[in-house]
Amino acid sequence: MDRHDLLDLPDIVEPLFERSERFLLYCDDLSFEANDPSYKALKAMLDGSINAAPDNVLLCATSNRRHLLPEYLRENQDTRLVEGELHHGEAVEEKISLSERFGLWLSFYPFSQDDYLAIVAHWLKCLEWPVGLDETARQAALQWALQRGSRSGRVAWQFARDWVGRQGL
Numbered sequence: 001m002d003r004h005d006l007l008d009l010p011d012i013v014e015p016l017f018e019r020s021e022r023f024l025l026y027c028d029d030l031s032f033e034a035n036d037p038s039y040k041a042l043k044a045m046l047d048g049s050i051n052a053a054p055d056n057v058l059l060c061a062t063s064n065r066r067h068l069l070p071e072y073l074r075e076n077q078d079t080r081l082v083e084g085e086l087h088h089g090e091a092v093e094e095k096i097s098l099s100e101r102f103g104l105w106l107s108f109y110p111f112s113q114d115d116y117l118a119i120v121a122h123w124l125k126c127l128e129w130p131v132g133l134d135e136t137a138r139q140a141a142l143q144w145a146l147q148r149g150s151r152s153g154r155v156a157w158q159f160a161r162d163w164v165g166r167q168g169l
Contacts (some may be wrong), residue, residue, distance in 0.1 A: 001027055006038035009045050017054040027061040108152065116151035117141060123160030129167070137163060 005012070006027070016023050032039045045053050053059060111119065120141045121133035131137065144159040145151045 001025055003027060003030060003032065003036075003038055006042045009041045013045070013053055013057050016057055019056060021056065023057045025057060025059050027059075030061040030063045111151045111153075113142070113151065116145060116156055119153055119156040120160055123157050124164065127160055127164045129160070129164045 001012075009025075012025070027042075042059070046059060117133060117138060120137070124133055124137065129137075133141070140163060141156070141159050144162070145155050148155050
């Protein structure tokens with residue numbers, strides 16, 4: 001489902017309460033703009049309210065952001081340090097509380113250089129690059145990752161496709 005459809009969540013799940021089947025509602029690449037009302041509908045559905053999701057409905061979402069709503073400096077100015085403990089202002093707490101309602105978080109951390117190069121080698125093999133990860137490709141792959149500030153599977157895939165394409169010209 002699209003982020004904008006979240007406003008209709010109560011209407012979407014209501015007919016599912018009485019069904020025996022199980023349902024998965026899925027939002028891909030979820031994030032919200034400032035003052036977006038749809039996040040409140042999702043928040044209520046995730047952590048209970050009058051419109052809580054039925055037991056046969058699971059809400060899943062992916063996001064590239066830990067905090068699903070933008071944070072602004074002025075909102076963080078209400079943050080206080082109390083006896084060594086950080087207490088966010090109310091606006092920030094409200095925004096953080098949405099992502100805390102998801103029961104499972106998966107984080108993807110940067111790969112080590114060796115892991116990154118192994119994945120590059122894998123993609124070069126999948127793309128049938130006959131030379132594999134020779135020293136020239138290895139150096140180019142490391143430079144590619146450095147320019148993008150990341151060693152990830154996505155960066156390895158992009159490098160391999162670019163490398164094989166350029167070498168084939």
